[in-house]
Amino acid sequence: MFFLSDMLNKKLKIPTAEEALPGRASPIPTATHHFVSKRPLAGPYPEGLENALFGMGCFWGAERMFWQTEGIWVTAVGYAGGTTPNPTYQETCTGLTGHAEVVLVVFDPKIISYSDLLKLFWENHDPTQGMRQGNDVGTTYRSVIYTFGDEQLAAAKASRDAYQASLDAAGRGRITTEIAPAPDFYFAEEDHQQYLAKNPFGYCNLRGTGVSCPAPQAASAG
Template sequence: MFFLSDMLNKKLNLPKPAEALPGRDKPIPTAAKHFVSKRPLKGPYPEGLEMALFGLGCFWGAERMFWQMDGVWITAAGYAGGITPNPTYQETCTGLTGHAEVVLVVFDPKIVSYTDLLKAFWENHDPTQGMRQGNDVGTTYRSAIYTFGEVQHQAAIASRDVYQASLRGAGHDKITTEIAPAPEFYFAEEEHQQYLAKNPYGYCALKGTGVSCAMPEETART
């Protein structure tokens, strides 16, 4: 019984550098092209596009939500926010890499704003659950916004504060979403890229609180 409790505790707490798995020097193999759009997964991306990085639980359903949005050029499932370089899926699931499952979103700001992406992020998961999303338990499933530049960072914070007020009014707990400058993004294995396009009836844990996010006017443009 102690062993089970100890293992659960490790999955609910980020590892210290000395506890993290060593990883590897080279990136793990992944897909060359996006399964849906057929565009190069790793780019180069067209000039004028911007990037965003979100963690909202299992990346299978989260990625599908974003690739279905108008103005999104490409999406990719991956890992970010941890210690272990070039981690594998199996390694992240141990909780000993420190990474969250995340989705890289490359978008055209002339068609879809960063604010639109933030609204979709907040409304399609429960950002109050700490190191979990529903039945998915562990640090890898934590809520996170990793920002590219100060404008995105301030927009993320402003949207969080506004949504927190809405959640509090609906009886929900405090938002636990991590908001930080974007760390290195590691592409997940090919099997995880656009998983629900390849497996339409596969597992999707994406579920919001039912509380609408009325975005603050000052974040309307990035």
């Protein structure tokens, strides 16, 4: 019983650099192209496109939501926000890498704005749950927004504050989402890329709060 409790506590706490798994110097093998769109996962991406990085719990359902959205050029799942270099899925699930499961979204800002992506992010998971998302428990399932540049960072924080006001009005809890400049992103293994396109009846834990998000207006004003 003590062993199970100890393991759970480790999964709910970001490990220090000394506690984290060592990882490896070389990237783990992954797919070269998107299973649905056939576009290159790691680029090169067409000029004028922008990147976004979101963690919403299990990355399978989150990635499907984004690749099905108009204006998204390509998506990929991976790991970010931890210490272990080039982690595997199994390592990340232990909670000893510090990484969150995230989705890299490459989008065309002429078709869909970053504020629109933020609205999708807030409304399609519960950002108040801390180190979990529904029945998925651990640091790897925490809610995160990793930003590229000062404009995205300001927009993300403005959208968080706007959504918190909506959650407060609905009697919901406080947002626990981590918002920070984008750290290193490590592509997940090939079988995790576009998982729900390969396994249409596979596990998807994507659930929103039912509270509408006014973030696009607030974010664009910032």
